[in-house]
Amino acid sequence: MVKSLLDKLENMLFVPKNLQEIVLKCPSCLNKKIITDENTGEFFCGKCGIVLNDKITNTGAEWRTFSSDEGNKARTGAGTSLTMHDRGLSTVIGAVNKDASGKPLSTSMKSSIERLRTWDSRSQTQTSADRNLRQALNEMSKIKDKLALTDTVIEKAAYIYRKAMEKKLVRGRSIQGLVAACLYAACRDTETPRTLDEIAAGINIKRKEVAKCYRLIFRELELKMPVVDPVKGVSKIASIVGLSEKCKRKAIDMLNIAKKLGEVAGKDPMGIAAAALYLSCITMGESKSQKDISIASGITEVTIRNRCAGLRKIIEL
Numbered sequence: 001m002v003k004s005l006l007d008k009l010e011n012m013l014f015v016p017k018n019l020q021e022i023v024l025k026c027p028s029c030l031n032k033k034i035i036t037d038e039n040t041g042e043f044f045c046g047k048c049g050i051v052l053n054d055k056i057t058n059t060g061a062e063w064r065t066f067s068s069d070e071g072n073k074a075r076t077g078a079g080t081s082l083t084m085h086d087r088g089l090s091t092v093i094g095a096v097n098k099d100a101s102g103k104p105l106s107t108s109m110k111s112s113i114e115r116l117r118t119w120d121s122r123s124q125t126q127t128s129a130d131r132n133l134r135q136a137l138n139e140m141s142k143i144k145d146k147l148a149l150t151d152t153v154i155e156k157a158a159y160i161y162r163k164a165m166e167k168k169l170v171r172g173r174s175i176q177g178l179v180a181a182c183l184y185a186a187c188r189d190t191e192t193p194r195t196l197d198e199i200a201a202g203i204n205i206k207r208k209e210v211a212k213c214y215r216l217i218f219r220e221l222e223l224k225m226p227v228v229d230p231v232k233g234v235s236k237i238a239s240i241v242g243l244s245e246k247c248k249r250k251a252i253d254m255l256n257i258a259k260k261l262g263e264v265a266g267k268d269p270m271g272i273a274a275a276a277l278y279l280s281c282i283t284m285g286e287s288k289s290q291k292d293i294s295i296a297s298g299i300t301e302v303t304i305r306n307r308c309a310g311l312r313k314i315i316e317l
Contacts, residue, residue, distance in 0.1 A: 027052075029045065042054045097110050140161075147183075157179075157186035160182040160217065177205060180199050184210060191232060243288065250283060271299045278304055
């Protein structure tokens with residue numbers, strides 16, 4: 001009897017050559033055409049009709065619509081995110097004063113719903129830490145559009161700010177300063193070419209305060225930042241100045257040679273990128289002054305001249 005049961009199980013399972021999926025077989029007629037009925041929750045054979053399994057889990061849509069517009073029929077809601085103070089897990093009482101059937105609420109029920117809506121919004125920020133986090137994340141969403149930052153950078157900045165709150169680094173310091181420092185740290189971590197001056201100007205505070213907060217979180221959170229590649233700053237400067245693609249490629253070739261020879265280590269990435277672009281302009285015959293590249297990169301003309309001296313040696317070699 002045990003042997004017959006084992007034979008039936010072997011007949012039900014068919015392992016294909018790639019061993020990645022298992023296809024059911026009918027134990028009665030050995031047919032491979034198995035049909036799934038989502039209404040009754042059954043697996044049955046398409047030839048002889050024998051039921052192989054019942055009460056299966058429904059993996060389809062949770063609801064259905066009879067209207068012409070297509071809605072989102074997913075079983076899950078919106079994904080959680082660190083950029084929201086409650087990570088997207090809170091409930092929201094809507095502003096529409098209607099019941100489930102679409103009828104307007106009575107006056108007494110409307111006032112009750114208003115009180116519930118008020119206490120619901122208040123309960124989300126009960127402590128000062130919650131209010132601080134909510135204001136900081138709002139500042140991050142504002143500066144995201146100003147500096148054209150990606151969602152990955154904002155997510156990383158929110159993660160660093162939450163870690164700073166756990167270490168109690170927020171107390172006694174301005175929210176804007178710490179937000180700017182976390183954004184700069186996130187840009188450094190994701191290798192997004194943004195300078196301290198750009199972030200300080202975007203959030204409208206002094207560069208000195210951003211640098212001070214960045215040194216604090218770098219030291220206390222023990223962050224490990226990758227070395228910034230100067231090649232990533234070439235496209236940004238070239239697009240502002242209006243250089244050609246040949247000029248950009250020439251500057252990238254110079255920087256790649258400089259990286260192999262170790263001339264890039266310990267130098268400001270934007271400074272050496274600006275110097276490479278200036279030398280490529282001279283080589284390709286494009287009339288762009290040091291002042292134009294200095295304004296586009298945020299690097300002084302003296303720094304560009306000093307970096308050009310080192311890159312000229314590479315060109316001669």
